[in-house]
Structure formats: structure tokens, C-alpha cells
Amino acid sequence: MPSKKALVRRPGPRLAEGLVTHIEREKVDPDLAVEQWEAYVEALGAHGWETIEVDPEDDCPDSVFVEDTVVMYRNVALITRPGAESRRAETAGVEEAVARLGCSVNWVWEPGTLDGGDVLKVGDTVYVGRGGRTNAAGVQQVRAAFEPLGARVVAVPVSKVLHLKSAVTALPDGTVVGHIPLVDRPSLFPRFLSVPEESGAHVVLLGGHRVLMAASAPRTAELLTDLGLEVVTVDIGEFEKLEGCVTCLSVRMRELYA
Numbered sequence: 001m002p003s004k005k006a007l008v009r010r011p012g013p014r015l016a017e018g019l020v021t022h023i024e025r026e027k028v029d030p031d032l033a034v035e036q037w038e039a040y041v042e043a044l045g046a047h048g049w050e051t052i053e054v055d056p057e058d059d060c061p062d063s064v065f066v067e068d069t070v071v072m073y074r075n076v077a078l079i080t081r082p083g084a085e086s087r088r089a090e091t092a093g094v095e096e097a098v099a100r101l102g103c104s105v106n107w108v109w110e111p112g113t114l115d116g117g118d119v120l121k122v123g124d125t126v127y128v129g130r131g132g133r134t135n136a137a138g139v140q141q142v143r144a145a146f147e148p149l150g151a152r153v154v155a156v157p158v159s160k161v162l163h164l165k166s167a168v169t170a171l172p173d174g175t176v177v178g179h180i181p182l183v184d185r186p187s188l189f190p191r192f193l194s195v196p197e198e199s200g201a202h203v204v205l206l207g208g209h210r211v212l213m214a215a216s217a218p219r220t221a222e223l224l225t226d227l228g229l230e231v232v233t234v235d236i237g238e239f240e241k242l243e244g245c246v247t248c249l250s251v252r253m254r255e256l257y258a
């Protein structure tokens, strides 16, 4: 059953201490971050998404990146076991939120690790990035959770960026977009479009031909507009300093039964 709900989580007071792995640390402005987050939530709302705030987890600097804590397939929520130890406490609040929405809940167990940012769904194909945050046991547990529901799980090596979805996401027609220097194996994707900017690889599907992108990728926005898409942009610069992207600030739930 189609639904248009999205989980979001307000940035906490320790946001500036969030993890950085592949980039140099830059000072984060916490007030600007809150403003940018509010504008992001507003953009989702303006395009028909009902946003649901997960209770804040103020001790966890990275809790705003809610996408990493749960993966949805149909009505089933797979609560992750984040690869970074400092992020493990983020999942409890998310578990409550998805249970309240009537999802069937499943968990990734030790020794598995999985970050939601490593999971890209394109139709019934579920690409899982095996990289710094998601291990082989995590990939196997995604298979065990979703293949019985009809998913086809495809494992993808990720070595150049934090998560699979830092490297690639998919357009409404299923074409995978990525910035070639950061994609380990573009040939794994049946239809691949190279984009000129790193953050141009990050699109959130808003519905129909509309996509949400970061303001930091103007040349990609132009390319996608020229291909007939409607591009909505938001400035998420403070989150980009922490290796965040538009995808990781929400969990879109398109097939809830409740």
C-alpha cells in the first residue's frame, strides 16, 4: 500500500563531534545545522511527505543521520547494527518509532554490522555495500531478512567513500547515478549515469519525476533537469562536513500497511 511517511531525527547538541572518516574535519556551526535540517524537513513536507520525528538521542553526535539505523523493505524494518560503535545506541529510538508505525521488525545481530547508508533499493534489487561500516555477515543478514520477501540482494564493494549511497543512488527510472572516481565497480549496475560532482550522486526520490538534491551539486542538477527531472535543492553544507548527504537525513517509508 503506498504511503509517504519519512522518519527524521533532529540534530543533537553534540552534532559537531560527529565522525569523519574520508574527509578532513571542518568546524560545524550547530545553529546553521538546525536551520538546514528544518529546511530539509520542510522540503519533504512541501512535496507530500509526512515527517515523523524519532525521539532525539542527544548523547550520539551522529543521530541526525537516521537512515543508517534502519532499512525498510515493504513493511519490514531491519534495525541495523551500525559499523561504528559510537552509533549503536541510536537504534533503540528508531526501533520504537517503526514499531509504532506498525512495521514488522527484524534486527541485525552480532557479528553482523550494517549501516543503512550502504543499502540502495532499485525496485526489488537491494544493493548492499560491503565497506568500512557493513561487513560480510551484515550482507548475509540483509539477504536472510529480505530475500524471502522477493528481494534480490546484490553485494557491492565500497572502498573509496563512507557508504554505498555516498557513491551511488538511483533516479526514478532506476538508472544508477554516481561520480565515477568514487565508484568501485560501476559495471555492477545495469544502467549507470556518471555525474560531474560527488554530491550529485545523492538523490532522494520525492515522487513522480521529482528528486531532492544538495545545493552543492549545481552541474548535476542542470544535467538531471535537462533529462526531464524536476530537481529540488536544499543546502545541507553543515552535514556534508560530517560526510552526510541528502539521503541519510531521512528514512522514506513507501509501503506501510498501517
Ligand SMILES: NC(=O)NCCC[C@H](N)C(=O)O
Pocket (backbone or CB within 6 Å): 018, 019, 020, 021, 062, 065, 067, 068, 084, 087, 116, 117, 118, 162, 163, 165, 166, 242, 243, 244, 245, 247, 248
Ligand atoms: N548514510 C549516510 O550517508 N550517513 C552519513 C553518516 C555520517 C556520520 N558522520 C558517520 O560517519 O557515521
